[in-house]
Amino acid sequence: MEEGRAERRRRTEAPSHTQGGPRRAGVMTDVHRRFLQLLMTHGVLEEGDVRRLQNHCYRVHDRSAAVEELEDFINNINSVLESLYIEIKKGATEDDGRPVYALVNLATTSVSKMASDFAENELDLFRKALELIIDSETGFASSTNILNLVDQLKGKKMRKKEAEQVLQKFVQNKWLIEKEGEFTLHSRAILEMEQYIRETYPDAVKICNICHSLLIQGQSCETCGIRMHLPCVAKYFQSNSEPRCPHCNDYWPHEIPEVFDPEKEREAGTSRATKRSLRSRQH
Amino acid sequence: AAEEAPSTSRGAGSSQEARSSSSQGSRRAEASPEVGPRSQQQLELKVAELVQFLLIKDQKKIPIKRTDILKHVIGDYKDIFPDLLKLAAERLEYVFGYKLVELEPKSNTYILINTLEPVEEDAEVRGDQGTPTTGLLMIVLGLIFMKGNTIKETEVWDFLRRLGVYPTKKHLVFGDPKKLITEEFVRQRYLEYRRIPHTDPVDYELQWGPRTNLETSKMKVLKFVAKVHNQDPKDWPAQYCEALADEEARARPETSGPAPSS
Numbered sequence: 194m195e196e197g198r199a200e201r202r203r204r205t206e207a208p209s210h211t212q213g214g215p216r217r218a219g220v221m222t223d224v225h226r227r228f229l230q231l232l233m234t235h236g237v238l239e240e241g242d243v244r245r246l247q248n249h250c251y252r253v254h255d256r257s258a259a260v261e262e263l264e265d266f267i268n269n270i271n272s273v274l275e276s277l278y279i280e281i282k283k284g285a286t287e288d289d290g291r292p293v294y295a296l297v298n299l300a301t302t303s304v305s306k307m308a309s310d311f312a313e314n315e316l317d318l319f320r321k322a323l324e325l326i327i328d329s330e331t332g333f334a335s336s337t338n339i340l341n342l343v344d345q346l347k348g349k350k351m352r353k354k355e356a357e358q359v360l361q362k363f364v365q366n367k368w369l370i371e372k373e374g375e376f377t378l379h380s381r382a383i384l385e386m387e388q389y390i391r392e393t394y395p396d397a398v399k400i401c402n403i404c405h406s407l408l409i410q411g412q413s414c415e416t417c418g419i420r421m422h423l424p425c426v427a428k429y430f431q432s433n434s435e436p437r438c439p440h441c442n443d444y445w446p447h448e449i450p451e452v453f454d455p456e457k458e459r460e461a462g463t464s465r466a467t468k469r470s471l472r473s474r475q476h
Numbered sequence: 477a478a479e480e481a482p483s484t485s486r487g488a489g490s491s492q493e494a495r496s497s498s499s500q501g502s503r504r505a506e507a508s509p510e511v512g513p514r515s516q517q518q519l520e521l522k523v524a525e526l527v528q529f530l531l532i533k534d535q536k537k538i539p540i541k542r543t544d545i546l547k548h549v550i551g552d553y554k555d556i557f558p559d560l561l562k563l564a565a566e567r568l569e570y571v572f573g574y575k576l577v578e579l580e581p582k583s584n585t586y587i588l589i590n591t592l593e594p595v596e597e598d599a600e601v602r603g604d605q606g607t608p609t610t611g612l613l614m615i616v617l618g619l620i621f622m623k624g625n626t627i628k629e630t631e632v633w634d635f636l637r638r639l640g641v642y643p644t645k646k647h648l649v650f651g652d653p654k655k656l657i658t659e660e661f662v663r664q665r666y667l668e669y670r671r672i673p674h675t676d677p678v679d680y681e682l683q684w685g686p687r688t689n690l691e692t693s694k695m696k697v698l699k700f701v702a703k704v705h706n707q708d709p710k711d712w713p714a715q716y717c718e719a720l721a722d723e724e725a726r727a728r729p730e731t732s733g734p735a736p737s738s
Contacts, residue, residue, distance in 0.1 A: 226573035227592050233531070235603030246601045253595050273571055278524040298528065300521055309532045 218276070219269035223254045229270065232281070233296055236306075236367040237381035240292040241455065267294070284384045287332075287377075287410040290424025290453035295384040307385075310366065313348030315359050319368065321345070322360070326377055327390065327397050332410035333375035336360065378409050401425050402439060417441035427452045514553075519560075525549050526564040530576065534588040537664040539687075542584040579665060579686050587665070589690055612641070612650050613661055618701040620667075620682055621694055622715060628672065629680040632657070661685075693726065694719040 227250045232238065238246070244263060251260050261269070271280045278300040284293055298305060308316065321342045325334035339360065340353045351359070360376065363369040367381045378386075387407045391398055399408040403425040413420045419440045421429065427450045430436040436445035529549045533540045550557050565576040574588040619635055620627050633643050641647055643654040650656055658680070661667040665687035672679050695709070698719045702709045710716050 221571055223573065223592060226571070227598075229572055230574075230590070230592065231598060231602050233535075238603070242601070249597060249601050253597070276520055276524070277527055277567060277571065278521060279528070300524065306532060309536075 219272040221270070221273050224250045224258075225266075225270050225273075227253060228266075229296075232294070235295075237293050237295040237379070237384065240294065241458075243294050282384050284380055284406075285422075285424055285453075286380045287383070287408075287422055287424070289450070290422075290427060292453075293380050293384070295381055297385045299388075307368065311359075311362075314346045314351050315362075317346045317348060318343070318351065318356055318359055319363060322363075322369065322376055323378070323382075323386075323390070324394070324397075326409060327394050327399075331375075332408075333372065333377045336374050336376065339376065383407060383409060403429055412445075412447045414438040414441060414443060415446055416443040423450050424453060426450060522549075522553055522560055523563045523567065526560055527567050527571075530564060530568060530586070530588065531572070531574075534574070539579050539583075539585040539587050539665055542586070577690055579690070583686075587687055587690065612653065612656060613666055614697070614700055615639075616657060616661070616667065616682065617684065617688060617692070617697050618704070620684060621697050622701060622712070626681050626683050629658070629669075629682060632682060657682075666691075694722040 228247060231246055231250070232243070235242075240263075247263060247266060248260060251258060260266075267281050267283075274280050279296060279298055281294055282297045284295070285291060286293060307319070311319070318339070322334055322339045325338055325342075326332060336357070340356050343351050343353055343356045360369065360371075364371050364376075364379075367379045369376045369382070370379050390407060399411070399420050400406070401408040401411060401422045402419040403421050406422075408420050408422055411420045411422045412426050417438060417440050419438065426445075426447070429439065430445065430449045431452055433449075436449055437443065438445055526545070526549050529545065530540060533544075545561075546554060546557065550560065553560060561576075568574045568576055568588065569591065573591045575591055576586055577589050579585045579587055615636070616632060619632060623631070636642070636653065641650065641653050647653050657667065658669050662669045662685065665685040667685045667688070668683045670681050670683075672681050694715075698709045698712065698715055702711065705711075709719070
């Protein structure tokens with residue numbers, strides 16, 4: 194059980210952890226178990242809702258205890274999940290930088306959530322859409338272009354009408370996002386499949402110059418071509434009146450988005466619900 | 477996108493070395509299906525696969541067949557299947573709070589039982605419908621128990637009609653109630669649905685299925701019925717006695733325990 198453990202590095206590793214020694218896994222209580230059970234019912238969950246969930250679990254099992262800081266709480270659970278090759282991974286939505294969490298598989302095995310929910314031809318349709326999305330300049334693939342590939346699908350023959358419904362199923366299950374007839378990857382898919390995508394499409398894949406993670410949507414420098422996520426742009430150029438490309442120093446020609454502020458969201462309250470319906474269905 | 481690298485359950489051919497990817501802290505590991513001593517990591521990975529398989533299958537509430545487990549996950553590790561299953565069951569209970577139990581003795585099918593009690597407020601924070609602890613299923617289970625553990629289908633609809641639920645009419649919440657009760661709940665093993673011979677027009681009888689006995693109890697269902705009527709369980713002495721006897725039987729240590737049999 195200890196063999197190989199020292200080799201494994203986790204993103205959320207505490208800085209004080211010593212290398213080489215066997216890591217002591219955290220302890221699971223009913224608070225953690227209920228949290229995991231309920232987290233699993235969501236494909237991906239926004240940070241605010243994750244906190245609500247955490248508070249709920251404390252209320253059910255341990256009212257008197259102080260609610261542990263979310264990051265520590267999750268690190269604790271992840272240390273137990275490590276031996277099962279899964280982890281609660283934190284990411285951010287590509288359009289506005291909302292922190293999101295998902296339970297993801299760390300080992301590539303044949304057992305996967307997506308494989309169990311969809312038929313062979315449906316999975317192949319997703320694969321085709323994924324490839325178009327990765328190859329595209331904008332990170333979006335048009336419905337038309339995806340549907341034109343239905344003849345090439347493995348498995349049972351699928352008609353375009355059916356394929357349209359399958360694409361909607363992907364949207365409902367939070368694997369894809371639809372915006373004005375075009376599709377891109379949901380944050381859930383990015384969290385779950387980043388590793389797979391980087392290994393399968395090493396030449397086509399785009400990487401963010403700031404955070405070095407997989408990039409599907411973002412801004413690019415028109416001179417040297419480097420790319421950045423919108424939330425990474427927001428953070429990097431925050432309160433910078435003359436934004437310049439970090440690589441070639443040319444003037445950054447795009448609009449700088451605002452950094453995501455959870456406080457502002459909470460204050461906005463009802464206006465957020467309106468904003469939501471105007472935005473593409475993301476969460 | 478889900479068709480990742482060859483799984484450990486496929487036979488012969490390329491043996492790939494387990495390696496850890498250092499980027500992003502995530503790693504990718506595979507076990508080669510060679511005969512002979514397997515490494516600790518290979519075993520760990522196999523158990524992990526099995527745990528995930530059981531979780532995913534159980535989410536659909538369909539009992540998991542041993543043959544499916546052997547086919548889709550265990551593969552070449554068949555010789556240590558009982559040990560792998562035991563380890564997976566331990567992890568499932570410790571980490572997730574789910575107990576792996578055999579649906580019926582020697583049935584070679586399994587379900588996961590939640591060791592945590594569902595709470596009403598769970599509904600506010602979950603992402604799906606959850607198990608039908610309240611609602612149509614509970615009403616039907618209550619009906620069955622109160623009527624002496626078996627009830628005719630016609631009686632069920634006579635009752636449900638009063639609640640605005642009809643076999644032939646689409647329901648806002650339940651969709652197709654007839655399909656839900658006579659097919660879905662049966663498939664999930666909450667109910668048993670049998671034709672009563674020599675009935676004209678054909679009638680069916682409904683009873684509790686094996687999953688119901690594992691997930692809930694007569695006492696719990698009686699309490700639900702009492703709550704709905706705003707009364708006390710003891711107001712139904714016959715059923716209360718039966719529920720008590722059931723509780724006692726459950727409390728007694730079982731000879732054939734719920735642990736998976738090899």
